[in-house]
Amino acid sequence: MIAQNLNVVKEPKVFPDQPRREIRMPQLEGYEIIKGDFHLHTVFSDGSVWPTVRVQEAWRDGLDAIAISDHVEYRPKREFLSGSLNQVHDIALPEAEKHGIILVKAAEITRRMPPGHLNAIFITDADELENESWQEALEAAQKQGAFIFWNHPGWQAQQPDTCIWFDVHETLYRQGLIHGVEVYNFDEWYPVALDWCRDKNLAFIANSDIHEPVPYMPGYSNYFRPMTLVIASEKTEQAMKEAMFNRQTVAFFAGKLAGPQQWLEKLFHASLVIGKPFNVKPDGSASVTLTNLTDIPITLQNEQGRTFRLEALSALVMPVENYRKGLELPFLITNFYIGTDQNLKISLSLH
């Protein structure tokens, strides 16, 4: 019953190697889908982990890019941890290089509403964003070439009963100081913000805004961590930045996608395989297997209101009536959003 080496016995099942959990995305011809979480905190502001932990978590969770965005103006642990906010990036960078994770320098400008909280990512010096005037802070970020997005616009601590696009935001938007909006943050989303993104051509963003260790977000086992899919020409920081300024982003959160119609359509058709109809009967009824080869679930609703849920990496058999080759079946994809109360519409063409 006793192992042979009495000095030390390893229990490999206690601490197994944890490889990266790859998230299966559709393949888009000519593009790479970069999985990013651009809103994270550490002990340097009000988070509870060291910056390197954010990189390790991103690796394990299948992300390609992160931004650690500690609060510029809110540093409750300053008594213990002070100095330049750029330290966070410097500490995390070697870990990111080790894992091949794109680490974007970032900071969160943290004000009362309006304008609320805004993340500036792709910055070069976080300390320059420390400025009593938020207008000047944002302009400093802009000068550094930052991509700026408004965080959690409907956060109830700042907008208890509303989720309003204030005049202040309109002004910032016209000044080129807002390029995107978090339509999802942590464990909540803001349906009205979907129309803002669609109508004003803003990037759809979803982030975790996590302060604790990520595994405390147990939605993990139900869904993936919220993330922003950036559809870029290649997996580099530069290509990702260009794609974000070009609004080639899709928010992926709680089993839902939200983004521009053209990209959701491409993602949909690259995710779903329509089988050859079988069990064709004289009365025209037949069966078709729909297979989802990605980790994005898909919920289809047909014209009669019947719903078909295709979980990640799964398949279902759909009954078809009046089958003929080339028959077009229209569906509403009820977990793909292109606006506040607007879902993606697609048509499946049968073999």
Next chain:
Amino acid sequence: MIAQNLNVVKEPKVFPDQPRREIRMPQLEGYEIIKGDFHLHTVFSDGSVWPTVRVQEAWRDGLDAIAISDHVEYRPKREFLSGSLNQVHDIALPEAEKHGIILVKAAEITRRMPPGHLNAIFITDADELENESWQEALEAAQKQGAFIFWNHPGWQAQQPDTCIWFDVHETLYRQGLIHGVEVYNFDEWYPVALDWCRDKNLAFIANSDIHEPVPYMPGYSNYFRPMTLVIASEKTEQAMKEAMFNRQTVAFFAGKLAGPQQWLEKLFHASLVIGKPFNVKPDGSASVTLTNLTDIPITLQNEQGRTFRLEALSALVMPVENYRKGLELPFLITNFYIGTDQNLKISLSLH
């Protein structure tokens, strides 16, 4: 606290729709990989479920094809269930058609060793296999065009301390009455049988041989159900039969593959994506991400004996020394078997 309809309240979480769990296979140009389990039992011999259950299980488990192979000579429930053995197929067929599962008519010729138990699949009439002489039973199957394989050759009930290829098997093999061997059955495998398959050009077969409901085989959560991958030109019974007679099969069991070298090589290269080297240092060290986009785990061992385990749908970062573009790295794939003590050797070419 009470739902509004006081007559009846559904609890959807108790009995959710169970979609098919699709198993992610590598894409082989010009081929379809058919996932099959060709050894199953029902109440018509010594199993404990009705034939339709085997089809439903196959659907949920991501299989494409099954053979229900009740024992011809061993029917312990005959007192309750008698009549033609073809009934099994007739009962299961409508369920198979409903789900688009290929159901192959089959039976298990069940004798003492030698020759032991043999499965005949693609038969047309199971009752013709009821014959006192196993030689004649096998010839009857052959006349029906059957593909015949030897089941669990090292089963300890029949070969307690050995796993021998008897003279009887050699004779049958020369008569064209054995086309494959189960190198894996239920929860065990037979390493010596791998050399038989390699040297005699027999099909490598893995089956569950399940008698109970499949969910009682809890290896499910550790691995998948054992299965035979048939590499066919299309997903039809005819193409599958041709591929099997052409020995285009790979056994997939307990996280391992066993099959002909050429097919394992193809499967390997279609499963693994080698990333662009990063973190390249002046001393020539670099990092490379290896991503496994399939549900087949891959264990690589380098020349120094270090092991890298790539779980299903996961990635790992491998350190590289003396990096240069085009560098060839040799590996032994220790969970891919081409013979009894012979693993697949491959070479990874760096970008």
Next chain:
Amino acid sequence: MIAQNLNVVKEPKVFPDQPRREIRMPQLEGYEIIKGDFHLHTVFSDGSVWPTVRVQEAWRDGLDAIAISDHVEYRPKREFLSGSLNQVHDIALPEAEKHGIILVKAAEITRRMPPGHLNAIFITDADELENESWQEALEAAQKQGAFIFWNHPGWQAQQPDTCIWFDVHETLYRQGLIHGVEVYNFDEWYPVALDWCRDKNLAFIANSDIHEPVPYMPGYSNYFRPMTLVIASEKTEQAMKEAMFNRQTVAFFAGKLAGPQQWLEKLFHASLVIGKPFNVKPDGSASVTLTNLTDIPITLQNEQGRTFRLEALSALVMPVENYRKGLELPFLITNFYIGTDQNLKISLSLH
């Protein structure tokens, strides 16, 4: 890389021993809680498994008693399986004796509504229940000493928009031909039936009514299998029968309990441990740990409407105001039902 015995290698993780999953019940002084499922089907009526499977499933799932209640009048597999309905019990009994499971002989009298379907359990001869008149069939069961309950009264196939206690049921009830009601069946429950049980002193019953292999009921991982808790003097068939006729039953389904107030109170207080208050502050605020040492979840709602959910085998810290020793805190237990819209009320007394 190759195991030493090349003849046969076992993969123990594929088919591990499956012990019984014991369900942790509260300890009631002087009583045993028998966990029963009294409504199961097999291939002998419209189920899909052999009778022995029902015993094996009961053992694994932590049950103590089952009744296999195949339909007397509905035997769609009669073409294959005919003969006495008592065969089911005879086949399953040795398996039950092997596992120490109480196997109660039973049958389901299967008619249009009214009276619908009724289970007779503790019968001695199922064949005597085959009678054109359901009145006579029930009387035959009564003569055998059966405990009779009405199955799924709100089943939509029989009562599409209602769940009515018909005059027929009132008559049967007065004749002593109905002793209990399934308030829960498979994946649904009938809130109105809770008042019937309370007001007419009928036994609260919950059963699976499973036809397929039980693991196909995936609520398993969310909850346990539905079951009837019989509070008996000892774990024997005789004591169980007495307890059922004495209405000492509680239905346990989908994370809920339904039963007589006195028994729910006893179960509640035997499940919950109230810790010593800590973190007591000068303003009277304090914290109390509530620990649930059973597998029955408990949801407490305080007078302000705040809800505390105590999962199985878990604990939570509850804030208390105006703490003093002996303070009584009233709660509604929103997942313990004593009537249609009536939850158990309890009071926690602080140390």
Next chain:
Amino acid sequence: MIAQNLNVVKEPKVFPDQPRREIRMPQLEGYEIIKGDFHLHTVFSDGSVWPTVRVQEAWRDGLDAIAISDHVEYRPKREFLSGSLNQVHDIALPEAEKHGIILVKAAEITRRMPPGHLNAIFITDADELENESWQEALEAAQKQGAFIFWNHPGWQAQQPDTCIWFDVHETLYRQGLIHGVEVYNFDEWYPVALDWCRDKNLAFIANSDIHEPVPYMPGYSNYFRPMTLVIASEKTEQAMKEAMFNRQTVAFFAGKLAGPQQWLEKLFHASLVIGKPFNVKPDGSASVTLTNLTDIPITLQNEQGRTFRLEALSALVMPVENYRKGLELPFLITNFYIGTDQNLKISLSLH
């Protein structure tokens, strides 16, 4: 498909309330079993989380007591985080009080071997342990009333091929400067250390020594976190300290227990329920159900070498020969250790 509040929609499944996972222990008359982990690190030495995280983790994992034992002499983040080591305790204490977790002040004296690393817990001032002489550091701890244990004696970084009790340790032991030994640390254990504890009357200790967030220790799902069970008169810091000095501890790690024979015996008998024999046959064979009502697995080996594994909260049926009332069955409990190659022996007395 859209929720009614378009401003903000919560996704409760993403971040559900996480109650404490209570670990079911045997009930020992007159004692409380305190579950402790007395070796933890934070960002104040070489850990990666804030001190409050250690308390939250302990709560969720079902622990009652922890000691955060940052390294006195090794503080690689000192450039960022400096000052008194007592800060760690001060930061974590309010969180501990909020959850009712016993937080013991501690520090790890961190030297080359010998004497290696030693934890001093129940100290009053960590800064006084900063002393070039480890002898003086240990004496300072002793003056504060510390309970001192030797950490990971067979850690391969310090004892690559051995696990030796050095003369230095013998001297410290005689000076009353070592009261216990970690027989388990993180993912490994040291069989030889079990004999030291038994023969020298030292406390058996098991700790996680975790540096990362605890959920990164995935053995979680296989086992619990390693912990030291302190068998105390009540759940207070004072009672726990007395019990530890009195050697009333049992190490619980990787599904194993190690401790003094008398306590393992008590724990065993309080964990296991022996059912009434059933299925008694004329030849004397019978069946007995063994039920484990705790979260400690139990592996019994009978005199014929057959092994019975009783998982947490589970049951099994054991065959018995020559049954008679009062029959004594001897077993070796192969996962309960009282010495290096010595398992607990017990006798089960049949009803």
